[in-house]
Amino acid sequence: MTEATFSSGRTFTAGLLALALSGCITSRVEDAREGITGIEAGESIVILAKSYHLGNETEDKYINCIEDALSRGSKGLRVIPHKQFVDSLFPWFEPRTAPAETKGLPKLMQRPGVAERIAEQNVRYIVWLDGDTDRVAGGGSLSCAAGPGGGGCFGFAWWQNDADYNAAVWDLKGLESAGSVTADVSGTSFLPALVVPIPLIARARAAACKGLAEQLRTFIVDDPQV
Amino acid sequence: MRAKLRSLIGAVLSAVLMAGCGANVTLDPVTIPTPLIDPMPLSVAIRIPAEFEHYVHEDEVLGREKWRIDLGRSNAALFSQLFEFMFDDVTVLGPDDDASTLPIDALIEPSIDAFEFSVPSQSKTESYAVWIRYRLRIYDSAGDMYANWPLSAYGKSEQFGLTGDEPLKRAAILAMRDAAALMIMNLDKSTAISALKDRPAATLASGRSTGATSEPVPGEQAAQQKTRPPKRRDVTLPPPGPAAGPAVLSMDADEDDKRDPVPEGSTDD
Numbered sequence: 289m290t291e292a293t294f295s296s297g298r299t300f301t302a303g304l305l306a307l308a309l310s311g312c313i314t315s316r317v318e319d320a321r322e323g324i325t326g327i328e329a330g331e332s333i334v335i336l337a338k339s340y341h342l343g344n345e346t347e348d349k350y351i352n353c354i355e356d357a358l359s360r361g362s363k364g365l366r367v368i369p370h371k372q373f374v375d376s377l378f379p380w381f382e383p384r385t386a387p388a389e390t391k392g393l394p395k396l397m398q399r400p401g402v403a404e405r406i407a408e409q410n411v412r413y414i415v416w417l418d419g420d421t422d423r424v425a426g427g428g429s430l431s432c433a434a435g436p437g438g439g440g441c442f443g444f445a446w447w448q449n450d451a452d453y454n455a456a457v458w459d460l461k462g463l464e465s466a467g468s469v470t471a472d473v474s475g476t477s478f479l480p481a482l483v484v485p486i487p488l489i490a491r492a493r494a495a496a497c498k499g500l501a502e503q504l505r506t507f508i509v510d511d512p513q514v
Numbered sequence: 515m516r517a518k519l520r521s522l523i524g525a526v527l528s529a530v531l532m533a534g535c536g537a538n539v540t541l542d543p544v545t546i547p548t549p550l551i552d553p554m555p556l557s558v559a560i561r562i563p564a565e566f567e568h569y570v571h572e573d574e575v576l577g578r579e580k581w582r583i584d585l586g587r588s589n590a591a592l593f594s595q596l597f598e599f600m601f602d603d604v605t606v607l608g609p610d611d612d613a614s615t616l617p618i619d620a621l622i623e624p625s626i627d628a629f630e631f632s633v634p635s636q637s638k639t640e641s642y643a644v645w646i647r648y649r650l651r652i653y654d655s656a657g658d659m660y661a662n663w664p665l666s667a668y669g670k671s672e673q674f675g676l677t678g679d680e681p682l683k684r685a686a687i688l689a690m691r692d693a694a695a696l697m698i699m700n701l702d703k704s705t706a707i708s709a710l711k712d713r714p715a716a717t718l719a720s721g722r723s724t725g726a727t728s729e730p731v732p733g734e735q736a737a738q739q740k741t742r743p744p745k746r747r748d749v750t751l752p753p754p755g756p757a758a759g760p761a762v763l764s765m766d767a768d769e770d771d772k773r774d775p776v777p778e779g780s781t782d783d
Contacts, residue, residue, distance in 0.1 A: 340670045345641070347672055378547040379695035383688075401550035 311477040311490025317499040319507050321467040323459060327508055331412035332366035333358070334373045338418045339383040345420040350453070350497060354417065357501030365505065368409050376405050393463040411460055413508060419453035421493040430481055440483035448476045451496035455504055469507055471500040537679045540584040543591035544690050549599050549698055554708050556619045557603040562590045563625060564609045571629040575636055583631070583682065588690065593624050596694050600701070614657065619710045621653040627664060631685070633678055642678060643670045644685040648693055650701075654710055661705035667693035 327333070335354050337346040351370055359367040374381045380396055387396055397403045426447035433439055451473040457466040475490030569585040597604045607613060613621050628647040634640055645668050652661040669688030671681040702708050 341668065345639075345672075375547040378549050379691075379698050380550065382691065382695040384692055384695050385699060399550060400552050405550065 311475055311488045313473060313475045313490045313492065313495050315471070315473045315495055315499055317469070317471045317503045319467060319469040319503055321507070323462070323464060323466045325413075325457070325459070325466050325508050327365065327412055330366070330410055332368050332410050333413040333415060333508065334368045334370060334409075334411055335415045335417060336370050336374070336381065336386070338416050339386055339388075341383045342388070344418050346417045346453070347420060347493075350421075350493060351417060353494070353497040354415075354455075354501050354504070357497060358505055363505070363509070365508065366410075368411060373409065373411070376409065377402060390458055390463060390465045393458070393460070397463070406460060413466065414458045414460060415504065416456040416458065417453060418456070419451075421449055421451040421496070424448050424450045428479075430479060430485070432481075432485075441481035441485045442483070443481055445479040446476060448474060449490070449492040450474050451492040453496050453500055455500060457504075457507065467507065469500060469503045471496045471503070473499065537677055537682075538582045538584070539679050539682050539686075541586050541588040541683055541686055543586070544588045544687055546592065546595055546599075546691060546694050549596075549694075551599065551698055553600055553602050554702065556601045556708065556711055557605075557617065558597060558601045558620045558622055558707075559605040559607050559613050559616055559618045560593060560597050561607040561611065561613065561621060561623045562593070562609065563623065566590065566625055567609075569626055569629070571631075573631070575633055579633065579635065581631070581633075581682075583629070583686065585629075585686065588687075589624070589626070592690050592694060596697060597622065600698065613653075619655055619712065620660065620707055621657075622707075623651045623653070625649045625651070631682065633682070634673055640673045641670050642673065642681040642685045643668065644682070644689040646686075646689045646693060650697075650705070652705055652707055652710075654713060660710065661707065663701075663704050665693060665696050665700075665704075667696060 335351055335358070337348075337351055338344040355367050355369065358365045379385055380399060380402060387393055397406075426445070428443065428445035430441060430443035430445045432441040451471070453471050455469045457468060458464070459466040473492045473496040475492030475495065477490045478488040480486055480488075567587060567590045569589060571581075571583045571585070573581050573583075575581060594604075594606050605616060605618065607621075625648070626646060627649050628645075630645045632641075632643045634642070637643065645666060647664060647666050650661075650663045650665070651659060652663070654660045667689045669685040669690070669692055671684035671688060673681050675681065
């Protein structure tokens with residue numbers, strides 16, 4: 289057996305093991321287009337969370353994940369880090385002051401320095417994220433014990449996480465809504481234990497991030513010529 | 515090497531154990547980005563009361579977790595910076611400084627009415643939240659209270675790290691930043707402070723018949739007052755802070771006894 293064959297066999301085994309050790313995930317990603325999109329070279333986008341004053345609980349980790357996923361790769365978009373954008377336009381994108389609808393954009397653009405600061409960063413789209421990941425169900429029982437001769441766990445536990453996110457895309461060129469992308473992911477994780485616990489984790493949030501970012505990139509870049 | 519590992523494990527274990535027992539949180543001075551606003555053409559002084567500059571909140575959550583939150587100089591730093599951005603000319607005064615000799619249009623005195631917070635064990639969420647209720651008392655150039663504006667700010671941070679210190683600090687900083695945004699948006703709307711520009715002091719004394727009020731002076735009234743000759747009175751500032759009651763400035767000590775207390779306004783925030 290050559291070294292290359294051995295290496296690919298090891299990778300295959302590792303992949304199979306990873307697949308076997310992950311939980312169950314169901315995912316639905318959709319978009320709703322309201323206008324023609326497209327992005328030119330040098331134009332950038334910014335990913336923001338809707339205000340927590342409105343009850344939104346989108347995690348920082350999720351925003352960072354979407355930013356990374358969109359900017360990565362050869363087809364990566366130019367993404368302005370959200371903190372940099374919010375600071376550069378202080379105080380007009382704070383949780384209390386950020387526009388809730390596109391009809392607030394014309395007034396915002398008239399404020400001193402706002403249009404100039406957005407133009408400097410060449411921001412074409414603002415993507416507003418809304419939603420979070422919640423544990424919606426769980427059950428089973430698991431007990432562990434340890435003694436002088438060793439220890440171990442016995443039982444079975446499971447839990448279900450739902451990751452529901454919505455991304456509203458605002459086009460700053462036309463000061464209008466371009467549409468939205470939603471990702472609904474449900475992941476069930478299992479933890480069987482027969483002496484050693486074997487976690488089979490379903491990463492619902494990571495799946496929602498990957499799915500939403502891919503769809504968002506297609507939504508923004510690929511204009512279907514409606 | 516082994517000793518290092520042992521001390522690291524000890525530190526992690528103690529951090530984990532401390533996570534459920536509250537904490538001491540001390541905030542560093544807060545900075546805000548330069549806001550995109552046109553400053554108001556006013557000359558103001560800001561007087562920082564001692565208790566505002568060294569505000570400490572102590573609380574016991576669910577009778578178990580003891581929290582001590584020291585806001586330190588963060589509030590003073592925030593308000594000083596903010597007003598530097600919001601007004602053309604700003605003088606920062608200490609608690610005992612006399613503003614009577616300063617050629618100012620207004621004196622602003624911030625204070626904290628209340629500080630509240632919640633931790634995940636209370637809210638059953640993964641978030642730390644902070645509410646701060648500030649109060650701005652605004653005095654005109656004659657030293658009379660012109661407006662009294664309470665404003666509530668809110669900050670929220672999700673849990674990160676091993677203990678609650680950092681997320682709570684972040685929530686507090688976000689609450690202060692929220693207060694800054696609110697003041698930029700609504701200070702003039704809620705207090706009509708811009709009407710104090712070159713407002714003649716003589717008319718302020720007669721204006722006292724309507725009471726030093728939490729309601730801003732209507733624009734028309736302010737315009738009428740501008741037609742009268744300017745006159746500035748010598749005033750002495752009373753000691754700051756809520757313990758001193760409403761800070762009403764006066765030339766005559768007897769007059770203070772006759773004056774009605776200033777109503778604590780609650781304008782919309």
